[in-house]
Amino acid sequence: MPMNTPRIMAFTRPDSPFKVVLLYAIYSALWVVAGDGLLMLWTEEGHAGWLLDSAKGLVFVAVTTGLLYALIKRLDSRHVTVEAELQVSQQRLVLALEAANQGLYDLNVQTGEAVVNDTYAAMLGYDPKTFRETNAAWHDRLHPDDREKVFQVYSDYVAGRLDAYRVEFRQRTADGNWRWILSLGRLVERDGQGRPLRMLGTHTDINDLKNAEARSADSLAFATAVLDSSPMGVLVFRQDGRTVLANESAARIVGASLPSVLQVNFRQLESWRRHGLLALAEETLATGKETFHRGPVTTVYGKAIWLEARMVRFIHERTPHLLLIIRDESEKHDALDNLRLLETAVQAAPVGWLVTDPEGVIQWVNPGFTVLTGYRSEEVIGKNPRILKSGRHRPEFYAAMWGAIKRGEVWTGEVLNQRKDGSQYNERMTIAPVRGEDGALAHYVAIKQDITAEKQLGQQLARAQRLESIGMLASGIAHDLNNVLTPILLSIELLKIRYPDANARRYVETVENAAQRGAGIVRQVLTFARGMEGGERTEVQPRHLLKDLVRLIEETFPRNITIEYDTPRDVFPVVGDLTQLHQVLLNLAVNARDAMPAGGMLTIKARNHPVVAPVDPALAPLKPGEYVAITVTDTGTGIPPEVLDHIFEPFFTTKPRGKGTGLGLSTVYGIVRDHGGVIQVHTKENEGTTFEVILPAAVTEVRRDPVVASGPVLQGEGRKILVVDDEEPIRLITSRVLTGRGFCPVEAVDGQDGWREFQAQHGDFAAAIVDEMMPRMSGRDLARHIREVSSKVPVILVTGLMDSGSRPATEVDWKAFGVRIVLHKPYSEAELLKALAVVLGEPPSA
Known part of the structure; x- marks a missing residue:
């Protein structure tokens, strides 16, 4: 069965x-x-x-x-007795825990299920009758910032790495808030293999304690921050003279470190006795009366300052203490001295000084103002500077001036004003707003300098350009110069025959080039004298052309026009008539000057400007190839839309009668077109205008120059080079040089683009040429990324922050980024190939 x-x-x-x-x-x-x-x-x-x-x-x-x-x-009798006693003990424990507001849990370590008491659930705002606790639910209620810490403690305890389980954390309550809990626990049962089976523990609500600690910490931090951020020195001394507290400002004021200040006993300081501070301290401690000190002192650390001190007695723990608040008034005292010196200098200055209130009412003038305008101080104080108006400026001029200074800007310009006797004079005036301690506008300060003689000289020079007699003068000068240059040029060939060796020939060619340049200047003068006829076209380097132009306009244009000039060394030459090109740029510069009667910024730049297919419609006459763009930019009045469409028409002008023929821009347009180029205009009213002349570059003529090798030629053999630069011309020319040497360049427009290309090619590059300053990701960051992925790819970092020339990246900061060579802009083809040969471990090319 x-x-x-x-x-x-x-x-x-x-x-x-x-x-x-x-x-x-x-x-x-x-x-x-x-x-x-x-x-x-x-x-x-x-x-x-x-x-x-x-x-x-x-x-x-x-x-x-x-x-x-x-x-x-x-045995059964004993079991019954023990079980009864255990039940009584458990009931006592539960009652004790509930009386102490302790939550009790009994955790099955293997299943994660737990039995808890009512206090455990009520502590978190849950109904004890329906609340069920598990490890997963407990995990979900943990604050995200506490989870890693809590689970680390739990894991270490269960694994036997900690003797006790004790941890504080935040639990999300039933209403969504957070409550601080102190959790204690102990393993009470393991299986035969020692694995934990059962864990008993308690949860204690410590939310009020944590909040109190936080408030206490916040209060202490606030008090400490206030004390540390105070610009005044704060020190506290016991009655016996020992220092018990000091802030950093106090140490800075006396010229010492904070630890050394905390070791001071003021009763032992000779400097306190010498300057009367000790007597004040004893008086304050004895009477409780607040005392002050103001005057020069030399601290025990040897620092001389103008000190302002305040002493107050207070009682702490039944012991009198001395509170000392100090402030270094040296700067203020020196400022008063400097102010008195400044007042003396202003009174003696040969220029006029004028101070007004925010409404423009004159409050003070110096003697130089009287010399300049003829008005005495008592005649102008309380009046408006408009008494100096000459009536020669439009209301828009003054509106722009007042708009600038009311915006808090410094205004500088030239003004035609009228003296007390009715005579007019030109002045260069600078007006600056002055703000009070509250940041509000308090005054305007104007500095006036008489530039009448200077202005008249400039006007005479500008007027001379429009006089018909300049032709006769130019012809005479050209004739005399030709007489001087002719024997020089005739002697050149004789000198070449007489001195055939290479060294002597170099000096002869230098003389020849200088003479030819002088002859070109003569032809330029003659062309201006005869009018525009067009002469011989040669290779012209824009850098030289613009340099001569800038030198001329710096000497003749008003000083209230600031001139900026920028032409990189790698700009291509152009083929053209030097005289005509000079006429084009001078005409554009003069127009820019006339557009800025109150002064401004004139910027002249040249750069390489490749044109690629498909050609932009605005550049339709041009074919794809290399070009040079020359821009002339002013910050003047701009060109209204109704005028813009007519500026290149003959005899069209907006200038007053007698000040323009209307042929300037039409002549410029004709010369540029005749040279195979285009001219573009970009303008915005009241902001300025840019004329951009784009001419074909003489690239082919330069490339036909023979190259003589001085050693093994660096060959790319199809190796890939990563070229990263946000300047398209540099990127383009660098790639062309590398392609010509047999390399396979891969271009990237910035650091992030370069990193994508590097990853897409799986780092299959022989080297990387990286610009340092780029948007989105710098060259140094890109070099570091490349090094982290492949240390075998050498990086050449290109920078424009130091002198030219390349050098190994021996500095620690460069090597840390994986940079092998630092190549400085501007660099030549030879310098680039030399750097590349070094990082590739090959001999440099020619």
């Missing part, structure tokens, strides 16, 4: 010792009787032996059964 295991297990449960004993007796008796009976079937003996053996077995069973029952009964 098969065994019903569930029923047997139920029958033999520990709370029924009688059933255990009875079952044991029945099975034992059946075995003895049935066992011997079965044996008799296999023996030939009689039944007497069988009965005897059965009796012996039954007696044994009876005895052992009684003993077993007694033993189990005793």
Whole structure:
């Protein structure tokens, strides 16, 4: 008959010792009787032996059964007693925890399920009847900033790396708020392999304690921040003279470090006794009266200052203390001295000084103002500077001036004013706003310098350009210069024959070039004298052309016009008539000057300007190729839209009668077109105008120059070079140079683009040429990324911050970024190839 295991297990449960004993007796008796009976079937003996053996077995069973029952009964009694005591202890513990507002948890470490008491759930705002705790739910309620710390402590404790489990964290409550909890726990059960099974612990609400700590820390931090940020020195001394507190400002004022100040005892300082500070301190401590000191002192550290000090007594822990507040008034005292010196200098200055209130009412003038205008101080104070108006300026001029200074800007310009006697004079005036301590506008200060003579000289020079007699004068000068240059030029060939060696020939060619340039200047003068006829076209370097132009206009244009000039060394030459090109740029510069009657900025630049297919419609006459763009930019009045469409028409002018022929820009347009170029205009009213002349570059003529090799030629052999630069001309020319040497350049417009290209090519580059200053990602950051991925790709960093020439990147900061060579702008083709040869480990090319 098969065994019903569930029923047997139920029958033999520990709370029924009688059933255990009875079952044991029945099975034992059946075995003895049935066992011997079965044996008799296999023996030939009689039944007497069988009965005897059965009796012996039954007696044994009876005895052992009684003993077993007694033993189990005793154990069961002890178990009941212990269980009752344990229940009482548990009830006492629960009551104690609830009385202490302690949450209790019993965690199954393997399943993550936990049994908790009502306080545990109520602490988090949950209904104890429906609340169920698990490790996953507990994890979800943890504050994100606490999770890593808490789980580290839990893991270390369970793994045996910590002796105790104690951790503070924030738990999200039922209403979505956060509450600080102190969690304690201990493992109380492990399996046979030592794995943790059960963990008991408590949760304590420490939210109020944490909030109090935070408020206390905030208060302390606030007080410390106030003390440290105070510009005044604060020191606290005990009655015996020892320093108990000082801030950084106090140490700075006396010229010492804070630790040394904290070691001071003021009663032992000779400097305190010498300057009377000790007597003041004793008076304050003795009487409680607040005392002050103001005057020069030399501190114990040897620093001489103008000191302002205040002493106050207060009681702390029943002990009198001295509070000392000090301030270094040296700058203020020196400023007063400087102010007196400045007043003396202004009174003696040969220029006029004028001070007004925010409404422009004159409050003070210096003697120089009287010399300049003829008005005495008492005649102008209380009046407006408009008494000096000459009536020669438009209302817009004064509106722009007042608009600038009311915006808080410094205004500088030239003004035609009228003296007390009615005579007019030109002055260069600078007006600056002056603000008070509250930041509000308090005054305007104007400085006036008489530039009448200077202005008249400039006007005479400008007027001379329009006089017809300049032609006769120019012809005479050209004639005399030709007389001087002719024998020089004739002697050149003789000198070449007389001195055929290379060294001497170089000096001869230098003289020849200088003479030819002088002859070109003569032709230029003659062309201006004859008018525009067009002469010989040669290769012209824009850098030289603009340099001569800037020199001329700096000497002749008004000083209130600031001139900026920029032409990179790598700008291509152009083929053209030097005289005509000079006329084009001078005409544009003069127009820019006339557009800035009150002064401004004149900027002249030249740069390489490649034109690629498809050609922009604005550049339609041009074909793809290399060009040079020369721009002339002013900050003047701009060109109105209704005028812009007519500026290149002959005889069209907006200048007053007698001040313009209307042929200037039409002549410029014709010369530029005749040279195969275009001219573009970009303008905005009241902001300025830019004229851009784009001319074909003489690239082919330059490339035909023979190159003589002085060593092995660097060959690219198809190796890829990453070229990263946000300046398109530099990027383009660098790539062309590399292509000409057999390399395969890969271009990128900035650091991020270069990094993408590097990753797309899986770092398959022989080297990288990277500009340092680029948007979105700097060259140094790109070099660092490249080094992190592949240290085998050398980086050449190009920078414009230092002198030209390349050098190895030996500095620690460059090497840290993976830079092998620093190449400085502007660089030549030879310098670039030399740097590339160094990083590739090859001999430099020619």
